[in-house]
Amino acid sequence: MSAKPGAADAGVLVLAATPIGRATDAPPRLAQELADATVIAAEDTRRLRRLCADLEVTPSGRVVSYFEGNETTRIPGLLDALTTGGRVVLVTDAGMPSVSDPGYRLVTAAIAAGVRVTSVPGPSAVLTALAVSGLPVDRFCFEGFLPRKAGERARRLAGLAGEERTMVFFEAPHRTPAALAALAEAFGGDRPAAVCRELTKTHEEVRRGRLADLVTWAQPGVRGGVPLVGAGAEPGSTADTDPASLRAAVAELEEAGRTRKEAIAETARRSGLPKRVVYDAVHR
Incomplete structure (x- = not known):
């Protein structure tokens, strides 16, 4: 089990995973680490108190807040504790x-x-969302939270349109409908995906289907923490994505009788690119 300060392995920073749902999912070592720590740095000290109560743990060390807004100012004090054997x-x-x-x-x-x-x-x-999504897990990437602003989000997703690995995103509940719509616009409505809501909690729900269908499902609103999992692009689907190739593909479809709008939409679908990228290539 964990050692007391001053032992041979003292002076250690321990990154401790906490439950994403039920407190009973806590790893067995967590309670002992919380009990033995010289300092516990917690993103939310109130949540830590609730977790300790659930685990029947009474920390013997000092508890400090450590969140995005105070990371820089907290680090010197935490380093001092670490370098002096804590x-x-x-x-x-x-x-x-x-x-x-x-x-x-x-x-x-x-x-x-x-x-x-x-x-x-x-x-x-x-990993929980990836495992239950039903999408390929042999190769994947984690993209975190998408930008809040629509333009920045669209640019980020445009750069991922040709990504062949399964992608995992995080999103806030109130932004999930807009995020799904942006994914459908960037990757195409037929791209398989999964919305994983309230994982491991009482109201856990995993919705699987085409992005277009998930956009419709999410319109009334989504509750609870939401990882989004999207399938990667089909191998080779983005082989010719330079502007000249895109213009040529659109022109070929127009010659075959498609309208400009239809040709752009079809080229976007085939290339795995957002329609606006194809549109810009054609109208430059």
């Missing part, structure tokens, strides 16, 4: 610290100071 346990609201949560800056600072960094492995919303 055991600092970092927990976020749910899942593994550093994965779309605070932690990366502290980890890099600890490594630079020669401090050992380890983890208490456990729940991960990324």
Whole structure:
């Protein structure tokens, strides 16, 4: 089990995974680490208190807040605790610290100071959503939260249109309908995807289907934390995506009797690119 400060393995930063739903999903080591820590750095100290109550743990060390807004100012004090032989346990609201949560800056600072960094492995919303999505898991990438502004979000997704790996995104409930619509616009409405809502909680729901269908399903609103999982592009579907090739593809379809609008839509579908990218290529 974890060692007390001053033991041979003291001076350690521990990234501790916390439940993404039920408290009973907590890894067995978590309770002991929370009990033994010299310092617990928590994204939300109120959530930490609830978690400790659920795990029947009374921390013996100091508890400090550590969230996105105070990361920079907290790091010197935490480094001081680490370099003087302390055991600092970092927990976020749910899942593994550093994965779309605070932690990366502290980890890099600890490594630079020669401090050992380890983890208490456990729940991960990324891997849980990927596993239950029903989409290919042999190759995947995690893209975190999409930009809030529509233009920035569209540009990010345009750059991912040709990605052949399964993609996992995080999204806030109130932005999920807009995010799904943007995914459908960028990847095409026929692209398979899954919306994973309230994972491991009482009202867990996994919706699988075409992006176009998921857009319709989400219109009334979505509740609860939402990882989104999207299938990758078909291999070779984006082979000719330079502007000249796109213009040529649209022209060929027009010669075959399609309207300009239809030709652009069809070229976008075939290439895996957003329609606006094809439109811009044609009208330059």
